[in-house]
Amino acid sequence: MFDNMSVASQHRAENVLWAIATIIFIIISSTLVGLIARQVMKWRGETQAEQRNAFWGFTLSGPWLVGFFIFVLGPALASLVYSFTDYRIGADPHYIGLENYRMLLKGIDAPGERFRRAMFNSFYYTIIGVPLQIIAALVMALLLNAALRAIRVFRMVYYLPVILAASPAALLAWNYMFGSNGGFINLALQRFAKTFFLFDWLYRAFIFCVEGFNGFYAGVRIGDPIGSLKYTFPALLGLLLVLPLMGYWNEGKRNTAQRALEVLGITLVGYMASTGLVEKPVDVSWIYVTGIIVLGGMLVNHAVNQPHMIRLWQVGGCLFLGTMLFITLDGADYDLSGHALQATLALGIASGAVVITCFGAWNRRKLTITGGSIALLGMLILVRNLPPWEQLDVVFKYLTFGSTLDTPGGEGAWEYLNATYPPQLLPVMWIYVLVVAAVAALLTLGMLGERTGDLRYDKARHYVAYGALAFFALFALNSFRDGRAYFKEYDIIAQKAYQTEVDELQARYDAEEMSEIRYTKLLESKQPPWNHFTTFRQRTEKLPESTIVPNWRTDPLWTKPSLILITMWSSGGAMLIFLAALKGVPRSLYEAAEVDGANVFQRFLRITLPMISPAMFYNIVIGVIAALQTFESIYILRTPNTEDSLISAAYFLYQRTFRELEIGNGSAASWILAAVIVTLTAIQFRYSKWVHYEA
Structure with missing residues (x-):
């Protein structure tokens, strides 16, 4: 008993000592913050009164400032360092770069x-x-x-x-209300559906739409292929962006085009940053894109007369390209051969174009060099990433109401859809590039016509707008048709597999290997073996019955809507x-x-x-x-x-x-x-x- 009391007293004494030490640390650190602030004010040539005010102000706010550095900024910087290591609790951290x-x-x-x-x-x-x-x-x-x-x-x-x-109590209450059998929400929905005829149809349509959308989203989330449907969204995006830019050019259309280019640029750069920078080794095309972004930012800030932002682009660009050089060399173990040599040369070209802008005044010659550097880097990206002819054939087929999908039939259909067909398709990034190019062309022609008053620019803008509109409309229509055919091929495969299983079951029944009752039960339990957007296909076959209720807690299609409802x-x-x-x-x-x-x-x-x-x-x-x-x-x-x-x-x-x-x-x-x-x-x-x- 006395031993337990002595141990407890020892712990209490330790807690008191830690509390006293913490108070002393806060006083000393806060005083140091105040002294640093007073010294900074002294270096700036402020008066004694200003120095005294700075000392007491920062001293009294010192506990919060020190707490911010210790408990917020410190852990944040530590996590940034740990993100480049394989640190696991119980083991020593080792640097692994961007792994x-x-x-x-x-x-x-x-x-x-x-x-x-x-x-x-x-x-x-x-x-x-x-x-x-x-x-x-x-x-x-x-x-x-x-x-x-x-x-x-x-x-x-x-x-x-x-x-x-x-x-937790409220969330657990919601958990009970979401119950499929006896839950308050489902009971209320069913009661309304039985009472009001119109609500019954709305209720069933609501279930159908939610399960259809979430089923398709779930298929995309797990990576089920969508074939040529991947072109439909960027083509529709191109239509939505080109349509508002048609007709008479004004300030509103110019602002719309500029904002669209900015958003698309940020999206494309973000995508390339999330894929190119983490490539091992670093993707050379991303290096050129970085140079274009830095040089383009300088030109934009020069046009709006922001010299401090130009200097920020120059410093940031040099630091970023230097970091990329370190990542490239580190990933190649400082062996300048193969891809590492290509990446190093690309970094030399991009960083050289940026470094040139750091010297001299911004005159016509410097602007010409910067614009030429952007054009050179753009040509290098185009040449490096130009798709092969069989992928470019997709464009011509969709513009002429053709199809990129062959119907192999037989045993090779599954291999064709999953292995042979995808490499034949043009990377969807190129469609987004065409959208950017169309909007950029319309913006350039519109601004040139606005500044010069030359009607030829306005006429050319109309031609570009109608051409882009026709291109994206045909591409959206035919890619959607091709996508439906792509899904239909999976339906045919599933039906054939289902028919094979039924034939095998019929053969076993004819051979008297099972009773009629068992044969009937097995036949009723058979369904087409969907293996492509399975949930989406199962839930959109028909409109749900009135007795169907959402399984908010157990069905993956309803768990996210239940969270949104809360x-x-x-x-x-x-x-x-x-x-x-x-x-x-x-x-x-x-x-x-x-x-x-x-x-x-x-x-x-x-x-x-x-x-x-x-x-x-x-x-x-x-x-x-x-x-x-x-x-x-x-x-x-x-x-x-x-x-x-x-x-x-x-x-x-x-x-x-x-x-x-x-x-x-x-x-x-x-x-x-x-x-x-x-x-x-x-x-x-x-x-x-x-x-x-x-x-």
């Missing part, structure tokens, strides 16, 4: 494949969940903005889910922001619109939405960040059967770091997620001109 990033970004091995699926799920939560959450919050705010009795009670009820959403329920925080913005809209604007004859819908579009656009922008930014970091609800609602369909990037990070103890790989995943969040946030701020701030 962790290569594994995750290229989907190598099981962890890489899981990370790829986790990112698909995170984008699903962002693309589908955030808009629905914004709509739910805005509708609730509009309801609570009305002058009703006991409105404060309603506001409390609507905001209460924000407090309860992250609690997010919509807990959108009271965004609702509060919208409500505050609605209270700030002047009543005089609505009165003036009523006098002018505007109806409720027009007042909402023309007054309410523009006036609350800052709140909308804030909620979108915060919602996107939160969706990409979804974790708590997944951790509580997951089951062994649904974990793969629910896993997000943040949950993968938790698994890899704290369950599997792979600190290096988990650190790389965290930095990839951070880069995605920062990039998306920067893009949202860059294209926030639709936000109307009061003067």
Whole structure:
């Protein structure tokens, strides 16, 4: 007994000593921060009063500054270092370069494949969940903005889910409500379906659409091939971008073209960065692209007269190309032969073009050299990546209503669809390049016509627009037709396999190897063995029956919608922001619109939405960040059967770091997620001109 008391006293004494040491450390470190601040002010030639103010200001804020460096910045830098190692708890870290990033970004091995699926799920939560959450919050705010009795009670009820959403008890309650048998949500849906005839059809159509979309998304997520359908989306994107640029050229069309080029450029560069930089060795084409980006950034900043940004491009470009040289040499063990020699020469060409811009004033000669360097690097990329003739044949076939798909039939159909056919297709990146080229050509011709007033540029722009429109329309139409034929080939394979199984069953029955009852049961249980977008095909064969209910907890197609439903329920925080913005809209604007004859819908579009656009922008930014970091609800609602369909990037990070103890790989995943969040946030701020701030 006395021994236990002595041990407890010893632990308490140690805790007291640690507390005293912590206090002393905080005092000393805060004082040092204040002394450093005072010395900096002294070097700047400030007065004694300013130096004294700086000392006490930084000394008093020292605990927070020191805490930030120790508990935030320090671990962040440590994780960045660990991401380049194979560090695992219990073992010494060893430098492995970009291997962790290569594994995750290229989907190598099981962890890489899981990370790829986790990112698909995170984008699903962002693309589908955030808009629905914004709509739910805005509708609730509009309801609570009305002058009703006991409105404060309603506001409390609507905001209460924000407090309860992250609690395990509330999530477990949702888990029970999502039950397929006896769950409140399914019982309510079925009751409405039985009571109202129209709701029954809407309910069945809702299940069909959700399961169809999620089934196709699940097929894409696991990597099922889609054949020539991969061309349909970029071709439709080209149509959507070219159509607004037709007709009379004005400032709005110029801004649209510039924004489209920026977004496409960021997307293409991001894709190449996530694939080319992690290649082993580094992809030479990416080196040329880096040079083009740096030189192009200098020209843009020179055009808008931003010399400090030009210097930033020069320094950043030299540092980045130098880092790429180190990665290349390190990956080749400093053996300048083969691909390493090609990459080194490419780095010499790209960095040489950048270094030249660092000397001398920006005159006509320097601009000509920079433009020529961009053209040279672009030609090198084109020559290096020019596809073979059999892949270029895809373009001619689609423009002439042809098909790239042969019908092999027989035993070789499966091998043809999975091994022979894919290499014959043109890389989809080239279609995106054509979209960029079309928009860039329209922008260039439009700006030249705007500056010179020459009608020939405007006429040429019309020809380019109509040509691009026809090209993308034919490409979208025929690639979609070819894609349907591609899926049909898999249907034929499945039907043949099904018929073979039925014939074998019939042969066994004819040979009296089984009874009629067993034969009938086995025959009824047989289904076509879908092996290509299996879930999508099974769920879209026919409209579901009225008795079908969503399996929110167990069906991989409904687990993500269940999470989004919980997010919509807990959108009271965004609702509060919208409500505050609605209270700030002047009543005089609505009165003036009523006098002018505007109806409720027009007042909402023309007054309410523009006036609350800052709140909308804030909620979108915060919602996107939160969706990409979804974790708590997944951790509580997951089951062994649904974990793969629910896993997000943040949950993968938790698994890899704290369950599997792979600190290096988990650190790389965290930095990839951070880069995605920062990039998306920067893009949202860059294209926030639709936000109307009061003067």
